[in-house]
Amino acid sequence: MTIKLYCFGESGHSYKAALALELGGFDWEPVKVDFFAGETRGEDYRGTKNEMGEAPVLIDGDVTLTQSSVIQDYLSEKTGKFGGKDAAERREILRWQFWDNHKFSSVAGMTRFLMNFLPEDKQPKEVIGFNLGRLKGAYDILNKHLEGRDWIVGDSLTNADLTCCSYLYYPEPFGFDRADWPNIDRWLTNISETPGWKHPYDLMPGSPADRA
Protein backbone atom coordinates (compact mmCIF):
# COMPACT_ATOMS: atom_id res chain seq x y z
CA MET A 1 0.00 0.00 0.00
CA THR A 2 1.28 3.45 -0.90
CA ILE A 3 2.38 5.50 2.12
CA LYS A 4 0.81 8.97 2.25
CA LEU A 5 2.69 11.96 3.59
CA TYR A 6 0.64 15.05 4.41
CA CYS A 7 3.07 17.86 3.71
CA PHE A 8 3.73 21.05 1.77
CA GLY A 9 6.69 22.33 -0.17
CA GLU A 10 7.48 25.29 2.05
CA SER A 11 7.76 23.08 5.16
CA GLY A 12 11.31 22.07 6.00
CA HIS A 13 9.91 19.86 8.75
CA SER A 14 7.92 17.99 6.09
CA TYR A 15 11.03 17.81 3.92
CA LYS A 16 12.83 15.81 6.64
CA ALA A 17 10.22 13.05 6.30
CA ALA A 18 9.78 13.35 2.52
CA LEU A 19 13.52 13.05 1.87
CA ALA A 20 13.72 10.01 4.18
CA LEU A 21 10.88 8.37 2.23
CA GLU A 22 12.46 9.20 -1.14
CA LEU A 23 16.02 8.14 -0.30
CA GLY A 24 14.70 5.11 1.60
CA GLY A 25 13.13 3.87 -1.66
CA PHE A 26 9.55 3.79 -0.38
CA ASP A 27 6.37 3.68 -2.45
CA TRP A 28 4.92 6.99 -1.21
CA GLU A 29 2.93 9.98 -2.31
CA PRO A 30 2.66 13.50 -0.95
CA VAL A 31 -0.76 14.94 -0.06
CA LYS A 32 -0.75 18.72 0.01
CA VAL A 33 -1.64 20.37 3.32
CA ASP A 34 -2.96 23.88 2.68
CA PHE A 35 -1.07 25.45 5.55
CA PHE A 36 -1.41 28.98 4.22
CA ALA A 37 -5.21 28.66 4.16
CA GLY A 38 -5.14 27.56 7.81
CA GLU A 39 -5.66 23.81 7.32
CA THR A 40 -3.38 22.74 10.19
CA ARG A 41 -5.14 25.14 12.56
CA GLY A 42 -8.60 23.72 11.82
CA GLU A 43 -10.59 21.38 14.05
CA ASP A 44 -10.83 18.73 11.34
CA TYR A 45 -7.08 18.49 10.83
CA ARG A 46 -6.42 18.48 14.58
CA GLY A 47 -9.14 15.89 15.17
CA THR A 48 -8.24 13.46 12.39
CA LYS A 49 -4.59 14.07 11.46
CA ASN A 50 -2.57 15.69 14.23
CA GLU A 51 -3.70 17.17 17.54
CA MET A 52 -0.45 19.17 17.51
CA GLY A 53 -1.63 21.04 14.41
CA GLU A 54 1.53 20.42 12.41
CA ALA A 55 2.83 18.84 9.21
CA PRO A 56 4.12 16.33 8.30
CA VAL A 57 1.74 13.46 9.04
CA LEU A 58 2.54 9.97 7.72
CA ILE A 59 -0.24 7.45 7.11
CA ASP A 60 0.81 3.87 6.40
CA GLY A 61 -2.29 1.67 6.55
CA ASP A 62 -3.42 1.69 10.19
CA VAL A 63 -0.38 3.63 11.37
CA THR A 64 -0.55 7.42 11.69
CA LEU A 65 2.62 9.16 12.82
CA THR A 66 3.66 12.76 13.33
CA GLN A 67 6.93 14.54 14.16
CA SER A 68 9.46 14.12 11.37
CA SER A 69 12.07 12.41 13.56
CA VAL A 70 9.53 9.82 14.71
CA ILE A 71 8.60 9.19 11.08
CA GLN A 72 12.29 8.76 10.22
CA ASP A 73 12.67 6.31 13.12
CA TYR A 74 9.73 4.28 11.80
CA LEU A 75 11.10 4.22 8.25
CA SER A 76 14.60 3.24 9.41
CA GLU A 77 13.13 0.32 11.30
CA LYS A 78 11.63 -0.94 8.03
CA THR A 79 14.73 -0.55 5.84
CA GLY A 80 17.67 -0.61 8.23
CA LYS A 81 18.89 2.59 6.53
CA PHE A 82 19.91 5.95 8.06
CA GLY A 83 19.38 4.88 11.69
CA GLY A 84 23.01 4.28 12.69
CA LYS A 85 24.93 1.02 13.01
CA ASP A 86 24.71 0.51 16.79
CA ALA A 87 23.11 1.91 19.98
CA ALA A 88 25.76 4.62 20.36
CA GLU A 89 25.21 5.89 16.80
CA ARG A 90 21.45 5.70 17.25
CA ARG A 91 21.72 7.95 20.33
CA GLU A 92 24.13 10.33 18.60
CA ILE A 93 21.63 10.68 15.73
CA LEU A 94 18.82 11.33 18.21
CA ARG A 95 21.01 13.90 19.97
CA TRP A 96 21.39 15.95 16.78
CA GLN A 97 17.71 15.58 15.97
CA PHE A 98 16.77 17.03 19.38
CA TRP A 99 19.31 19.83 19.02
CA ASP A 100 17.83 20.57 15.60
CA ASN A 101 14.25 20.65 16.87
CA HIS A 102 15.16 22.76 19.89
CA LYS A 103 17.73 25.19 18.56
CA PHE A 104 18.08 24.97 14.81
CA SER A 105 15.32 24.18 12.32
CA SER A 106 12.65 25.38 14.76
CA VAL A 107 14.27 28.83 14.74
CA ALA A 108 15.22 28.74 11.04
CA GLY A 109 11.72 27.72 9.95
CA MET A 110 10.06 30.37 12.10
CA THR A 111 12.43 33.11 10.95
CA ARG A 112 12.05 32.20 7.28
CA PHE A 113 8.27 32.31 7.73
CA LEU A 114 8.33 35.71 9.42
CA MET A 115 10.74 37.24 6.88
CA ASN A 116 9.21 35.82 3.72
CA PHE A 117 5.61 34.74 4.21
CA LEU A 118 4.26 37.62 6.30
CA PRO A 119 3.49 41.03 4.77
CA GLU A 120 6.28 43.54 5.42
CA ASP A 121 4.14 45.60 7.81
CA LYS A 122 3.27 42.53 9.94
CA GLN A 123 6.83 41.30 10.41
CA PRO A 124 7.93 41.46 14.07
CA LYS A 125 11.35 43.05 13.58
CA GLU A 126 12.63 42.49 17.12
CA VAL A 127 11.69 38.79 17.00
CA ILE A 128 13.40 38.39 13.63
CA GLY A 129 16.57 40.10 14.89
CA PHE A 130 16.59 38.00 18.06
CA ASN A 131 16.21 34.80 16.04
CA LEU A 132 18.90 35.76 13.53
CA GLY A 133 21.31 36.10 16.45
CA ARG A 134 20.37 32.68 17.83
CA LEU A 135 20.75 31.10 14.39
CA LYS A 136 24.32 32.34 14.05
CA GLY A 137 25.20 30.43 17.20
CA ALA A 138 23.56 27.31 15.75
CA TYR A 139 25.36 27.57 12.39
CA ASP A 140 28.63 27.89 14.26
CA ILE A 141 27.96 24.73 16.31
CA LEU A 142 27.08 22.70 13.21
CA ASN A 143 29.96 24.11 11.15
CA LYS A 144 32.49 23.26 13.88
CA HIS A 145 31.06 19.76 14.27
CA LEU A 146 31.43 19.14 10.53
CA GLU A 147 35.13 20.07 10.51
CA GLY A 148 36.86 16.99 9.11
CA ARG A 149 33.58 15.09 8.76
CA ASP A 150 31.48 14.22 5.70
CA TRP A 151 28.38 13.41 7.76
CA ILE A 152 27.03 14.46 11.15
CA VAL A 153 27.21 10.94 12.63
CA GLY A 154 29.46 8.08 11.53
CA ASP A 155 30.67 7.57 7.99
CA SER A 156 27.47 7.71 5.95
CA LEU A 157 24.21 9.60 5.53
CA THR A 158 21.88 9.24 8.53
CA ASN A 159 18.66 10.72 9.85
CA ALA A 160 20.78 13.35 11.64
CA ASP A 161 21.76 14.74 8.22
CA LEU A 162 18.23 14.44 6.83
CA THR A 163 16.93 16.37 9.84
CA CYS A 164 19.52 19.15 10.15
CA CYS A 165 19.69 20.00 6.43
CA SER A 166 15.98 20.62 6.16
CA TYR A 167 15.79 24.40 5.80
CA LEU A 168 19.20 24.98 4.25
CA TYR A 169 18.32 24.32 0.58
CA TYR A 170 15.51 26.90 0.44
CA PRO A 171 16.11 30.06 -1.59
CA GLU A 172 14.18 32.46 0.69
CA PRO A 173 16.47 34.48 2.99
CA PHE A 174 16.65 33.85 6.73
CA GLY A 175 20.22 34.88 7.47
CA PHE A 176 21.94 31.77 6.10
CA ASP A 177 24.61 32.04 3.43
CA ARG A 178 26.47 28.85 2.53
CA ALA A 179 29.60 30.86 1.75
CA ASP A 180 29.88 31.86 5.42
CA TRP A 181 30.03 28.27 6.67
CA PRO A 182 32.43 26.17 4.56
CA ASN A 183 31.91 22.86 6.38
CA ILE A 184 28.13 23.17 6.20
CA ASP A 185 28.46 24.07 2.53
CA ARG A 186 30.54 20.96 1.77
CA TRP A 187 28.17 18.75 3.80
CA LEU A 188 25.08 20.11 1.97
CA THR A 189 26.79 19.15 -1.30
CA ASN A 190 27.43 15.65 0.04
CA ILE A 191 23.72 15.28 0.75
CA SER A 192 22.49 16.80 -2.51
CA GLU A 193 24.87 14.58 -4.52
CA THR A 194 23.32 11.45 -2.95
CA PRO A 195 21.55 9.52 -5.74
CA GLY A 196 17.82 10.23 -5.63
CA TRP A 197 18.12 13.56 -3.74
CA LYS A 198 15.53 16.18 -4.64
CA HIS A 199 15.04 19.80 -3.66
CA PRO A 200 12.04 20.37 -1.32
CA TYR A 201 10.09 22.23 -4.01
CA ASP A 202 10.58 19.28 -6.38
CA LEU A 203 9.70 16.64 -3.80
CA MET A 204 6.53 18.11 -2.27
CA PRO A 205 3.55 20.04 -3.65
CA GLY A 206 3.38 23.79 -3.11
CA SER A 207 5.92 26.58 -3.28
CA PRO A 208 5.88 30.37 -2.96
CA ALA A 209 5.68 30.51 -6.77
CA ASP A 210 2.17 29.00 -6.61
CA ARG A 211 1.00 31.91 -4.50
CA ALA A 212 2.80 34.67 -6.40
Place this chain on the structure above:
Amino acid sequence: MTIKLYCFGESGHSYKAALALELGGFDWEPVKVDFFAGETRGEDYRGTKNEMGEAPVLIDGDVTLTQSSVIQDYLSEKTGKFGGKDAAERREILRWQFWDNHKFSSVAGMTRFLMNFLPEDKQPKEVIGFNLGRLKGAYDILNKHLEGRDWIVGDSLTNADLTCCSYLYYPEPFGFDRADWPNIDRWLTNISETPGWKHPYDLMPGSPADRA
Protein backbone atom coordinates in the same frame (compact mmCIF):
# COMPACT_ATOMS: atom_id res chain seq x y z
CA MET B 1 30.03 3.93 39.79
CA THR B 2 28.03 7.04 40.60
CA ILE B 3 26.52 8.71 37.54
CA LYS B 4 27.28 12.42 37.31
CA LEU B 5 24.80 14.90 35.89
CA TYR B 6 26.12 18.34 34.99
CA CYS B 7 23.12 20.54 35.61
CA PHE B 8 21.76 23.57 37.46
CA GLY B 9 18.57 24.21 39.39
CA GLU B 10 17.14 26.85 37.09
CA SER B 11 17.37 24.56 34.05
CA GLY B 12 14.15 22.76 33.23
CA HIS B 13 16.01 20.84 30.55
CA SER B 14 18.36 19.54 33.25
CA TYR B 15 15.36 18.70 35.43
CA LYS B 16 14.06 16.28 32.77
CA ALA B 17 17.21 14.20 33.17
CA ALA B 18 17.57 14.69 36.95
CA LEU B 19 14.00 13.58 37.61
CA ALA B 20 14.48 10.51 35.39
CA LEU B 21 17.61 9.60 37.38
CA GLU B 22 15.87 10.13 40.72
CA LEU B 23 12.64 8.29 39.92
CA GLY B 24 14.60 5.58 38.10
CA GLY B 25 16.40 4.82 41.39
CA PHE B 26 19.91 5.50 40.10
CA ASP B 27 23.03 6.16 42.17
CA TRP B 28 23.72 9.67 40.85
CA GLU B 29 24.98 13.06 41.86
CA PRO B 30 24.46 16.52 40.41
CA VAL B 31 27.46 18.66 39.47
CA LYS B 32 26.62 22.33 39.28
CA VAL B 33 27.13 24.06 35.93
CA ASP B 34 27.62 27.79 36.47
CA PHE B 35 25.44 28.82 33.54
CA PHE B 36 24.99 32.37 34.79
CA ALA B 37 28.78 32.90 34.86
CA GLY B 38 28.96 31.74 31.23
CA GLU B 39 30.31 28.22 31.82
CA THR B 40 28.31 26.58 28.99
CA ARG B 41 29.50 29.27 26.56
CA GLY B 42 33.19 28.67 27.30
CA GLU B 43 35.66 26.77 25.13
CA ASP B 44 36.48 24.31 27.92
CA TYR B 45 32.87 23.25 28.44
CA ARG B 46 32.25 23.00 24.70
CA GLY B 47 35.45 21.07 24.17
CA THR B 48 35.12 18.58 27.02
CA LYS B 49 31.43 18.38 27.94
CA ASN B 50 29.13 19.43 25.14
CA GLU B 51 29.91 21.02 21.79
CA MET B 52 26.30 22.25 21.78
CA GLY B 53 27.01 24.42 24.82
CA GLU B 54 24.05 23.15 26.83
CA ALA B 55 23.15 21.43 30.08
CA PRO B 56 22.44 18.71 31.07
CA VAL B 57 25.40 16.42 30.41
CA LEU B 58 25.40 12.89 31.81
CA ILE B 59 28.66 11.06 32.49
CA ASP B 60 28.43 7.36 33.29
CA GLY B 61 31.93 5.90 33.20
CA ASP B 62 33.05 6.07 29.55
CA VAL B 63 29.65 7.24 28.33
CA THR B 64 28.99 10.98 27.91
CA LEU B 65 25.52 11.93 26.74
CA THR B 66 23.71 15.20 26.14
CA GLN B 67 20.13 16.18 25.27
CA SER B 68 17.75 15.28 28.07
CA SER B 69 15.59 12.97 25.94
CA VAL B 70 18.65 10.98 24.85
CA ILE B 71 19.68 10.68 28.50
CA GLN B 72 16.17 9.46 29.38
CA ASP B 73 16.35 6.91 26.54
CA TYR B 74 19.68 5.61 27.90
CA LEU B 75 18.34 5.35 31.46
CA SER B 76 15.16 3.58 30.34
CA GLU B 77 17.23 1.01 28.53
CA LYS B 78 18.96 0.20 31.82
CA THR B 79 15.85 -0.04 34.00
CA GLY B 80 12.99 -0.83 31.64
CA LYS B 81 11.10 2.07 33.25
CA PHE B 82 9.37 5.05 31.64
CA GLY B 83 10.13 4.04 28.04
CA GLY B 84 6.74 2.63 27.06
CA LYS B 85 5.59 -0.98 26.82
CA ASP B 86 5.92 -1.54 23.06
CA ALA B 87 7.19 0.10 19.86
CA ALA B 88 4.00 2.14 19.41
CA GLU B 89 4.24 3.59 22.93
CA ARG B 90 7.95 4.24 22.46
CA ARG B 91 7.18 6.29 19.33
CA GLU B 92 4.30 8.12 21.00
CA ILE B 93 6.65 9.10 23.85
CA LEU B 94 9.25 10.29 21.33
CA ARG B 95 6.54 12.25 19.51
CA TRP B 96 5.72 14.26 22.65
CA GLN B 97 9.39 14.74 23.46
CA PHE B 98 9.97 16.26 20.02
CA TRP B 99 6.89 18.43 20.31
CA ASP B 100 8.15 19.58 23.71
CA ASN B 101 11.62 20.42 22.42
CA HIS B 102 10.27 22.19 19.35
CA LYS B 103 7.21 24.03 20.62
CA PHE B 104 6.92 23.82 24.39
CA SER B 105 9.79 23.75 26.87
CA SER B 106 12.12 25.45 24.38
CA VAL B 107 9.77 28.44 24.31
CA ALA B 108 8.86 28.24 28.03
CA GLY B 109 12.49 28.06 29.12
CA MET B 110 13.51 30.96 26.90
CA THR B 111 10.60 33.13 28.00
CA ARG B 112 11.15 32.43 31.69
CA PHE B 113 14.82 33.37 31.22
CA LEU B 114 14.01 36.63 29.43
CA MET B 115 11.31 37.63 31.95
CA ASN B 116 13.12 36.68 35.15
CA PHE B 117 16.87 36.42 34.67
CA LEU B 118 17.53 39.49 32.51
CA PRO B 119 17.50 43.02 33.94
CA GLU B 120 14.22 44.82 33.23
CA ASP B 121 15.85 47.24 30.78
CA LYS B 122 17.40 44.41 28.73
CA GLN B 123 14.21 42.37 28.31
CA PRO B 124 13.13 42.19 24.65
CA LYS B 125 9.44 42.98 25.09
CA GLU B 126 8.33 42.07 21.57
CA VAL B 127 10.07 38.68 21.79
CA ILE B 128 8.46 37.99 25.17
CA GLY B 129 5.00 38.90 23.88
CA PHE B 130 5.46 36.77 20.77
CA ASN B 131 6.56 33.79 22.86
CA LEU B 132 3.70 34.18 25.36
CA GLY B 133 1.28 33.90 22.44
CA ARG B 134 2.96 30.75 21.14
CA LEU B 135 2.95 29.21 24.62
CA LYS B 136 -0.83 29.64 24.94
CA GLY B 137 -1.23 27.48 21.86
CA ALA B 138 1.06 24.86 23.38
CA TYR B 139 -0.77 24.80 26.75
CA ASP B 140 -4.01 24.33 24.87
CA ILE B 141 -2.65 21.34 22.90
CA LEU B 142 -1.35 19.64 26.05
CA ASN B 143 -4.47 20.43 28.09
CA LYS B 144 -6.73 18.97 25.39
CA HIS B 145 -4.57 15.87 25.09
CA LEU B 146 -4.81 15.27 28.84
CA GLU B 147 -8.62 15.36 28.86
CA GLY B 148 -9.64 12.00 30.35
CA ARG B 149 -6.01 10.90 30.73
CA ASP B 150 -3.78 10.61 33.79
CA TRP B 151 -0.56 10.45 31.76
CA ILE B 152 0.52 11.69 28.32
CA VAL B 153 1.15 8.17 26.95
CA GLY B 154 -0.41 4.91 28.13
CA ASP B 155 -1.50 4.24 31.69
CA SER B 156 1.58 5.15 33.70
CA LEU B 157 4.33 7.74 34.07
CA THR B 158 6.71 7.81 31.08
CA ASN B 159 9.53 9.94 29.72
CA ALA B 160 6.87 11.98 27.86
CA ASP B 161 5.60 13.22 31.24
CA LEU B 162 9.11 13.75 32.64
CA THR B 163 9.95 15.85 29.57
CA CYS B 164 6.81 17.96 29.19
CA CYS B 165 6.43 18.86 32.88
CA SER B 166 9.92 20.30 33.13
CA TYR B 167 9.25 24.04 33.39
CA LEU B 168 5.79 23.88 34.94
CA TYR B 169 6.77 23.53 38.61
CA TYR B 170 8.95 26.67 38.69
CA PRO B 171 7.66 29.67 40.63
CA GLU B 172 9.02 32.36 38.28
CA PRO B 173 6.34 33.76 35.96
CA PHE B 174 6.31 33.00 32.22
CA GLY B 175 2.61 33.20 31.47
CA PHE B 176 1.62 29.83 32.91
CA ASP B 177 -1.05 29.56 35.59
CA ARG B 178 -2.15 26.05 36.57
CA ALA B 179 -5.67 27.33 37.31
CA ASP B 180 -6.15 28.16 33.61
CA TRP B 181 -5.49 24.59 32.46
CA PRO B 182 -7.35 22.06 34.64
CA ASN B 183 -6.11 18.91 32.90
CA ILE B 184 -2.50 20.06 33.05
CA ASP B 185 -3.04 20.97 36.72
CA ARG B 186 -4.36 17.47 37.54
CA TRP B 187 -1.55 15.81 35.59
CA LEU B 188 1.13 17.86 37.37
CA THR B 189 -0.32 16.64 40.67
CA ASN B 190 -0.17 13.04 39.41
CA ILE B 191 3.54 13.50 38.71
CA SER B 192 4.38 15.32 41.93
CA GLU B 193 2.56 12.68 43.99
CA THR B 194 4.76 9.96 42.51
CA PRO B 195 6.92 8.54 45.33
CA GLY B 196 10.39 10.08 45.21
CA TRP B 197 9.38 13.18 43.23
CA LYS B 198 11.31 16.34 44.05
CA HIS B 199 10.99 19.96 42.99
CA PRO B 200 13.77 21.13 40.62
CA TYR B 201 15.27 23.45 43.25
CA ASP B 202 15.44 20.52 45.70
CA LEU B 203 16.88 18.08 43.18
CA MET B 204 19.65 20.18 41.61
CA PRO B 205 22.13 22.75 42.92
CA GLY B 206 21.47 26.42 42.28
CA SER B 207 18.36 28.59 42.38
CA PRO B 208 17.56 32.29 41.93
CA ALA B 209 17.70 32.56 45.74
CA ASP B 210 21.46 31.89 45.60
CA ARG B 211 21.97 34.94 43.42
CA ALA B 212 19.60 37.26 45.26
